[in-house]
Amino acid sequence: MSKENQTKTGMSRRKFLVSVGSLALGAVGVSALAGCTQTEKPSAKTAGDAATVTYPWPYKKLDVETVRKKGHQGYYEGACCYGVFNAIISELGKEVGAPYTTFPTQMFKYGEGGVAGWSTLCGAVNGAAAAICLVAGDAWEDLVNELMAWYENNPFPSDISNQYAREKAFLVKEMKSDKTLPQSVAKSTLCHVSVTEWCKKSGYKSFSKERSERCGRLTGDVAAFTVDMLNRHFDKAFTPVAKISNEVQSCRSCHDKGGTIENTRGKMNCMPCHDDPHKKPKS
């Protein structure tokens, strides 16, 4: 990662701390503003077919900005989950060849709108985690933890996605708005909370063309973050910094493993549903 990007990482972390109040977050949100330099080139455009390539599948560094744009485009083809997954896998298809070129990426359409519009897990995160696990093998958990923590605390859509749309240097034919869209911190990896927070912050309705376009830019941003992280991981330059916030840790000290109550599990931000940790949950 360049020095410029390291500085931006530090800025993002400070921004997170302001955005989420007292949460002491270690999660770093960084979408590299410059595309990565491809230092590794595959020797051939195929790693073999799916029958001969063993899990995890081979990874080659990808260009972060190409994937961001492709993720945004993919949102208009098959929504958020497909958008992220297809952007990464189809670019790996160009760099590595088979077996990526034969992966039925359409199967990830199901993740749309938090799975068929149920608004559970954000589809962009779901598709990104699947792509990570396909290539990272045993390292998937650290990388997915990082992704989840970053998503909860990163302002979406990113400045660069807003900039692309404004400058029209990058055109998605179906793009529903070329405005600079307001940013909000999702506070959660759940589609329901992520969309609501953005609607509250922006004043736009949840089925407005602007909200849809916000999710398209977010799809690009999640794809870009994922690839930046994978590039660093395969360069042995990734150090996980995500950690559970003090507030969530406090909840977990009683309710999670080893706590006196031990009646639940999880690492997600408790606050959007349980704003007072000493008040009995509503359900």
Next chain:
Amino acid sequence: MSKENQTKTGMSRRKFLVSVGSLALGAVGVSALAGCTQTEKPSAKTAGDAATVTYPWPYKKLDVETVRKKGHQGYYEGACCYGVFNAIISELGKEVGAPYTTFPTQMFKYGEGGVAGWSTLCGAVNGAAAAICLVAGDAWEDLVNELMAWYENNPFPSDISNQYAREKAFLVKEMKSDKTLPQSVAKSTLCHVSVTEWCKKSGYKSFSKERSERCGRLTGDVAAFTVDMLNRHFDKAFTPVAKISNEVQSCRSCHDKGGTIENTRGKMNCMPCHDDPHKKPKS
């Protein structure tokens, strides 16, 4: 579906209505108690490699109980999401052959515990939805809606999964408990809520071996329901009955598409987080 199973379906529906109070649910939970009869046999044990088989991938009817057992076993190999996905795909590998035999099912380990233990979307549901979308093409949304509604309202673990464990007729080497485990209705497709409801109902702790075994049996149950539904779909005998409950519909009438507020989206049960629809959400 046999007459016996239709009766059991009716019983399950009544049980749901009691369990979830005033929710007027159309979602039907039925895991066929008898394995389906395989009326279709593939003519050859390969449909072709991934390069030649187009999306959606070809489906052959599977034995529901074989998949239930394999899902349970798979939980102890790679947790809930992998457990469901691998059970279905590996059985399709036996019936259809390639390209299923070359699918890197390990990539679905990421869904464990609601994605890397974050307790968002139940991994069993995530893996099931992915398998559905791989084989069902454009029909995926109706089938996934049915799955989601069923999961929210079905008592887990099923009687049959409890029976297997009790009788030891089906042995999972790593099985952490052979007790008949208490059942609870998840009320949500979120791992966090699903686990908490079971802990409240059963009195077991969230990291107890019994809770882990409950999720193993649930993994089998979700795999079995999915295959039963896919079998019926490909037999042209599936009619979607899932509908959004009156209570959720009431919330959506203001907050979802076309409502006066229109500040969110979703189909999931609102009650576990917002028990009073006229009270401002906590966050």
